[in-house]
Amino acid sequence: MSGNLPDNGFPDLDRLGAMLRGRETTAADLARTALARLDTIGRDLNALVTLTPERAAAEATAADADFAAGVDRGPLQGIPYGGKDLLAVPGYPTTWGAAPLREQRFERDAAVVERLTNAGAMLAGKLATVEIAGGFGYEQPNAAWTGPGRNPWNPETWAGGSSSGSGAAVAAGLVPFAIGTETWGSITVPAAFCGVTGMRPTYGRVSRRGAMALSWTMDKIGPISRSAADCATVLAVIAGPDPADPSTLHHPSFTPEREPPARVRLAVLRGSANGVQPEVAANFQAALAVLAGFAELTEVDLPSLPFEAAATILFQAEAAAAFEAFVDAGASLALTAPEDRIGMLDRFAIPAVDYLRAQRVRRIAGRALDAMLAPFDGIVAPTQPHVAPPIGQPFRDFFDDAGIPNLGGAGHLSGLPAITVPNGFGAGGLPTGLEIMGRADADARVLAVAEAYQARTDWHRRRPPV
Amino acid sequence: MSQTSGSAGAPIDEPDAPIVAARLAAVLARWGERLDDAGREAVAARIRRDVQLARELRAVPLANGDEPEIVFVPFRAAEDAAQ
Numbered sequence: 001m002s003g004n005l006p007d008n009g010f011p012d013l014d015r016l017g018a019m020l021r022g023r024e025t026t027a028a029d030l031a032r033t034a035l036a037r038l039d040t041i042g043r044d045l046n047a048l049v050t051l052t053p054e055r056a057a058a059e060a061t062a063a064d065a066d067f068a069a070g071v072d073r074g075p076l077q078g079i080p081y082g083g084k085d086l087l088a089v090p091g092y093p094t095t096w097g098a099a100p101l102r103e104q105r106f107e108r109d110a111a112v113v114e115r116l117t118n119a120g121a122m123l124a125g126k127l128a129t130v131e132i133a134g135g136f137g138y139e140q141p142n143a144a145w146t147g148p149g150r151n152p153w154n155p156e157t158w159a160g161g162s163s164s165g166s167g168a169a170v171a172a173g174l175v176p177f178a179i180g181t182e183t184w185g186s187i188t189v190p191a192a193f194c195g196v197t198g199m200r201p202t203y204g205r206v207s208r209r210g211a212m213a214l215s216w217t218m219d220k221i222g223p224i225s226r227s228a229a230d231c232a233t234v235l236a237v238i239a240g241p242d243p244a245d246p247s248t249l250h251h252p253s254f255t256p257e258r259e260p261p262a263r264v265r266l267a268v269l270r271g272s273a274n275g276v277q278p279e280v281a282a283n284f285q286a287a288l289a290v291l292a293g294f295a296e297l298t299e300v301d302l303p304s305l306p307f308e309a310a311a312t313i314l315f316q317a318e319a320a321a322a323f324e325a326f327v328d329a330g331a332s333l334a335l336t337a338p339e340d341r342i343g344m345l346d347r348f349a350i351p352a353v354d355y356l357r358a359q360r361v362r363r364i365a366g367r368a369l370d371a372m373l374a375p376f377d378g379i380v381a382p383t384q385p386h387v388a389p390p391i392g393q394p395f396r397d398f399f400d401d402a403g404i405p406n407l408g409g410a411g412h413l414s415g416l417p418a419i420t421v422p423n424g425f426g427a428g429g430l431p432t433g434l435e436i437m438g439r440a441d442a443d444a445r446v447l448a449v450a451e452a453y454q455a456r457t458d459w460h461r462r463r464p465p466v
Numbered sequence: 467m468s469q470t471s472g473s474a475g476a477p478i479d480e481p482d483a484p485i486v487a488a489r490l491a492a493v494l495a496r497w498g499e500r501l502d503d504a505g506r507e508a509v510a511a512r513i514r515r516d517v518q519l520a521r522e523l524r525a526v527p528l529a530n531g532d533e534p535e536i537v538f539v540p541f542r543a544a545e546d547a548a549q
Contacts, residue, residue, distance in 0.1 A: 333500065361526050362534075363533065
């Protein structure tokens with residue numbers, strides 16, 4: 001542990017940058033700290049797949065040399081991070097969380113890793129994911145060859161999925177930030193369960209080249225960190241056009257706002273706190289009271305369209321196509337979760353007409369949703385209706401969320417940005433989250449609203465006892 | 467964790483039974499040897515959900531001009547690359 005860092009992990013990125021530039025610490029010190037914490041606490045939490053000490057050391061040497069030479073590559077220079085093990089990194093396995101892929105290797109960095117390297121960041125480890133990002137329909141936490149992701153707030157509860165390791169590693173102070181991916185909830189759910197801040201950018205904001213494809217029209221890559229400000233800092237580095245991923249070519253550049261507009265207008269999803277755990281409802285009401293201090297709140301309903309049905313058909317058909325060879329070869333039979341071994345088969349019988357109908361509904365739904373959101377700077381709801389479930393129990397036995405209005409289906413069908421911020425603690429002393437979702441390309445506005453919320457609360461500064 | 471539709475538990479109309487059976491037959495023709503009785507029932511349950519989701523989508527009126535949210539761009543190599 002570097003002598004200038006707190007015992008429970010890393011401070012925020014601004015402070016780390018000041019320490020590096022003020023010679024209070026070095027990139028090599030920070031890399032060693034991250035590697036040591038990942039190697040011990042990270043393994044205990046099943047958050048780590050592969051430590052990357054050689055790469056971290058080389059990147060630390062380069063960062064410290066740049067500091068010495070007066071070369072400044074920006075706010076991530078000399079900052080260690082972890083990347084979800086869906087991201088290709090040469091020299092190390094990229095397992096996608098799946099036992100049959102434990103020796104899979106790639107020859108080129110994923111685009112997001114490449115961008116972070118160019119910005120001077122240091123990859124310290126590849127972090128755990130639910131096998132195949134949960135794409136085979138897992139129904140309980142033990143669905144990765146590295147074991148169930150354990151929550152730093154209580155290791156007998158789940159860290160969430162599919163970016164389990166990214167959420168847990170940031171919460172436990174193993175790295176200052178991590179990269180996650182999200183097809184449907186895979187950044188926001190683990191971030192909420194682990195009490196950290198997770199940002200799902202607009203679809204196409206961040207290049208998917210070199211990341212495992214689960215759903216070509218729904219996969220997103222984004223940061224998990226301790227605050228919205230840190231998420232904005234990371235997103236500014238990893239966002240941008242990439243000819244290798246055509247989905248990235250049609251967005252305005254991303255520039256953090258840091259301050260929301262003088263008059264903030266937020267929609268509140270009607271009924272989203274009905275039927276949730278009592279503490280989740282109470283924390284949501286308390287968060288609304290904070291938001292009301294700087295925003296005008298208006299209750300709304302989503303347009304009456306089958307968002308979830310369309311998103312589910314799209315996701316399922318695309319995942320089946322992406323993993324047809326994997327299933328054909330029998331590799332799926334070696335997955336960890338028994339339900340995953342047959343979880344894809346039904347999707348090969350989805351007619352092409354159903355897929356195309358979902359794409360046609362998607363166009364109508366996206367326009368209806370945008371018209372509804374147009375007067376607002378974002379829409380808010382509880383990120384999840386419950387706290388992290390226990391390890392070793394099917395999800396359906398823990399909580400029934402059927403019928404509770406949520407932003408998931410609409411947001412993912414339409415590729416909209418969303419952030420989750422900690423907003424308190426619920427059953428068992430576990431964190432709860434507030435989700436803020438915006439219009440397409442309103443990533444900066446969503447982050448600014450979240451920063452304004454975090455300027456008035458300190459939930460994001462709480463740390464688990466690890 | 468959230469990769470299921472909220473309608474997964476909705477009652478399945480009896481008229482869907484032949485469609486479910488046909489889709490299950492297609493799955494069994496390809497991977498039947500991998501499935502025991504419990505596995506077949508699990509796959510059938512997922513198919514019932516898929517059919518119900520498709521029914522929800524058919525309830526949305528679509529005109530002939532309502533295109534899928536897919537943009538096809540004909541490919542042409544950059545001029546310097548083609549030379």
